[in-house]
Amino acid sequence: MRIFTTNVILSVAAVLAVLTFGYAAYFGVAWYAASHSSESEYASHRDEALRSGQVAITNFTTLDYKKVDEDLQRWLNSSTGELRAQIDSEKDKRKKQLVDAKSVTESKVLDAALTELDDRTGKAKMIAVVEYSVTPEGGQKATKIDRFLTELTRTEDGWKLSQLGQMRVGI
Secondary structure, three states, X not given: OHHHHHHHHHHHHHHHHHHHHHHXXXXXXXXXXXXXXXXXXXXHHHHHHHHHHHHHHHHHOOEEHXXXXXXXXXXXXXXXXXXXXXXXXXXHHHHHHHHHHOEEEEEEEEEEEEXXXXXXXXXXXXXXXXXXXXXXXXXXXXXXXXXXXXXXXEEOOEEEEEEEEEOOOOO
16 A cells, blocks of 8 residues: 555656646746747837937926036937937027026926837837926926927937927817
8 A cells, every 4th residue: 555655646746747847848938939029029119219208308308507508418419300400500599598597497207108109110209298397596496297299219329309399288
């Protein structure tokens, strides 16, 4: 009887070991396939575009008149195409406006989402809700929330804003 019990226990243990190895192998292969699929790559590009867009919007909506050259350079570094060309051509005019306004604007993206992503052409559209506060020199801070509609273009240096505009709210 004792030999029979030992053989049964060994047989059950062997079957469980084989099943465990089989499940581990199956789920390991499934995990590897999922992590290297085109869907995973697309999701990675989507996340990268969204993150870059949020940073770029923050760069465009955060300004300090005491370091306007640095802030305008950040605008240029965060943009591409016609938007970048427009900023570059109007840089002196914008600098004067910002210095004359003597205000500091701080912002943060409250929420954002890509509404379109064409990974093959490197184009994306994004909406964002941004809270920003403007503090004029010697004045009271005013906080406001705006919605932005942007277009992003993938460049050699990553995703950059190619269009930026406030979104109309309402009907």
